[in-house]
Amino acid sequence: MGHHVEEVFTDDDKKKLTERIKRILNRIKGMRTYEIAMMRHELPCIFLEDEMCMVYPVRPVVCRTCSSTSAEHCKMIFETRDHRARLRCYQGMREIFQTVQTDLVHRSQEMGCQSDLLYVVEGIRDYFSHRRPIEAWLEGDVVFNIR
Numbered sequence: 001m002g003h004h005v006e007e008v009f010t011d012d013d014k015k016k017l018t019e020r021i022k023r024i025l026n027r028i029k030g031m032r033t034y035e036i037a038m039m040r041h042e043l044p045c046i047f048l049e050d051e052m053c054m055v056y057p058v059r060p061v062v063c064r065t066c067s068s069t070s071a072e073h074c075k076m077i078f079e080t081r082d083h084r085a086r087l088r089c090y091q092g093m094r095e096i097f098q099t100v101q102t103d104l105v106h107r108s109q110e111m112g113c114q115s116d117l118l119y120v121v122e123g124i125r126d127y128f129s130h131r132r133p134i135e136a137w138l139e140g141d142v143v144f145n146i147r
């Protein structure tokens, strides 16, 4: 997603994204993962804009399967605060997500790359804090600050 942002986003898009990241990082400062999860409805995805997903072609696996099949769905989850909406996916999709996620983690571990799950806001911050994130990650360096 970081690479997509670099390649596709306009300067204005990047500026707005940076502001959103700063705002959310300030908001979650010092909070634990479960505390952040409890207030997810107050923290819209940093890539959601005007009911559009700005990273749709490269959206995370979880978005492709469980938490959303459309950016409109994402917006509805955040606006209605309906936690059950987040779980509205077919069992088959959930199984696909778990299989893909598990395999990605294992393959990354085998390659010696960082493979922990990331909160996307912090992941994007870390990506842009690094001079050469993709190469460094592939070389097994620490790129992401895992909670």
Ligand code: SF4
Residues within 6 Å of the ligand: 045, 046, 047, 048, 049, 052, 053, 054, 055, 056, 059, 060, 063, 068, 070, 071, 074
């Ligand atoms: S599909 Fe995923 S990345 Fe895109 S706006 Fe929704 S939650 Fe964000």
